[in-house]
Amino acid sequence: MSLGELSYVAGVSPxxxxxxxxxxxxxxxxxxxxxQRLAVTHALQSQLGIPLARAYRLAVDALALExxxxxxxxxxxxxxTVALQIDLARILAAVAARRSAWSQGYGAKSAGxxxxxxxxxxxxxxxxxxDWGVDLTLLQANAMRSPAARLRQLDRMRDFTQRxxxxxx
Amino acid sequence: xxxxxxxxxxxxxxxAVVVGGVAATLHGSARFTNDLDLxxxxxxxxxxxxVSLLVDWHAYLRGVPPGLPFFMDxxxxxxxxxxxxxxDKGDLDLLDQVPGVGGxxxxxxxxxxxxxxxxxxxxxxxxxxxxxxxTTHRKKDLEHLIELEAIRALRPR
Numbered sequence: 079m080s081l082g083e084l085s086y087v088a089g090v091s092p093x094x095x096x097x098x099x100x101x102x103x104x105x106x107x108x109x110x111x112x113x114q115r116l117a118v119t120h121a122l123q124s125q126l127g128i129p130l131a132r133a134y135r136l137a138v139d140a141l142a143l144e145x146x147x148x149x150x151x152x153x154x155x156x157x158x159t160v161a162l163q164i165d166l167a168r169i170l171a172a173v174a175a176r177r178s179a180w181s182q183g184y185g186a187k188s189a190g191x192x193x194x195x196x197x198x199x200x201x202x203x204x205x206x207x208x209d210w211g212v213d214l215t216l217l218q219a220n221a222m223r224s225p226a227a228r229l230r231q232l233d234r235m236r237d238f239t240q241r242x243x244x245x246x247x
Numbered sequence: 248x249x250x251x252x253x254x255x256x257x258x259x260x261x262x263a264v265v266v267g268g269v270a271a272t273l274h275g276s277a278r279f280t281n282d283l284d285l286x287x288x289x290x291x292x293x294x295x296x297x298v299s300l301l302v303d304w305h306a307y308l309r310g311v312p313p314g315l316p317f318f319m320d321x322x323x324x325x326x327x328x329x330x331x332x333x334x335d336k337g338d339l340d341l342l343d344q345v346p347g348v349g350g351x352x353x354x355x356x357x358x359x360x361x362x363x364x365x366x367x368x369x370x371x372x373x374x375x376x377x378x379x380x381x382t383t384h385r386k387k388d389l390e391h392l393i394e395l396e397a398i399r400a401l402r403p404r
Contacts, residue, residue, distance in 0.1 A: 167316045167318075168316075168318070168322065168326065170315070170316045171315070171316040171317050171318055171323060171326075172323075172326045172327050173315075174308055174311055174315035174316060174317055175308055175317070175323065175326075175327035175329075175330055176327060176329075177308075177310075177311050177315075178308035178309055178310050178311045178330070178331045178332075179327075179329050179330070179331045181309070181310030181311065181331070182282075182309060182310055182331040182340065183385060183387065184329055184331065184340075185329075186385065202400075203393075203396040203397050203399065203400035204397050204400050204401070206393055206396070206397070207393050207394060207396070207397035210390070210393045212277075212393060212394050212397055213277065214397065214401075216277035217275060217276075217277055217394070217397055217398055217401055218401065220275040220276070220277055220398075221275050221398075221401055221402070223275075225273040225274075225361050225363065226363040226364070228272050228273055228275065229249055229250060229269070229272060229273060229363060230250070232249060232269070232272045232279070232280070233248050233249050233250060235279055236248055236249070236279075236281060236337075237248070239279070239281070
């Protein structure tokens with residue numbers, strides 16, 4: 079995982095991850111387990127105001143507990159006069175959902191300058207597309223179809239792809 | 248499949264605007280897309296309808312190892328409003344925000360109505376799609392942007 083992916087999956091900012099490196103160790107690998115620890119840490123810090131180092135230790139303890147219970151009890155003092163409950167499954171589900179979104183191309187910040195909004199001549203857009211390798215005859219053929227016909231064509235392409243995948247897998 | 252999904256959304260009264268690749272197809276794009284991207288209304292009753300549909304379709308996260316915890320309920324939508332799911336009917340990307348456009352209300356304002364068979368739905372206009380692709384600024388979106396601009400150039404003024 080990159081720093082960007084780790085912070086997105088954990089639901090924190092990259093700066094927050096870098097600032098806390100002295101707590102969780104700079105050598106820790108950027109992987110799902112760290113993202114889960116950071117997500118729990120961040121929840122404890124932001125929702126209860128627990129200092130970062132303490133929150134991280136509690137997160138490590140919470141994740142070490144058995145995952146079966148929906149709410150993980152976490153004793154905050156040796157006599158258990160004060161106890162903390164973390165809805166670990168919910169936090170981990172949110173981490174999983176963000177990981178899924180990242181794997182589908184969401185969340186990533188692009189490098190470089192944003193595309194400038196320039197006024198182009200009609201011919202420029204077509205030339206640019208042709209130079210890029212876009213088959214303009216396909217676009218012209220699609221322009222003759224109704225939106226319903228375009229959608230049905232896409233459905234047929236998707237069916238064909240799924241059948242081909244099923245035959246080759 | 249896309250038609251079936253859209254018909255079910257329409258039938259259950261779920262408020263959402265079609266964005267992304269399927270919206271581009273409706274405008275004439277020749278690119279293949281395997282998933283339906285929707286910008287949904289975050290009103291509680293709409294989320295409840297969406298959740299009910301997704302439960303029926305056995306929705307689960309796409310692109311993650313099986314076994315990770317996941318709940319299909321309104322709390323999940325509040326915690327992670329962007330969900331990339333696989334369902335019995337196909338892949339769905341559910342977004343509360345469209346980059347460069349805004350939330351459901353803004354997306355609705357720049358959408359166009361479509362009627363396919365007995366199904367009515369709305370999809371982002373070509374200009375709004377171009378704005379969204381420009382804003383996201385990912386490599387694959389830039390490639391798509393070139394095609395969308397060509398489609399706009401091909402349209403009669």
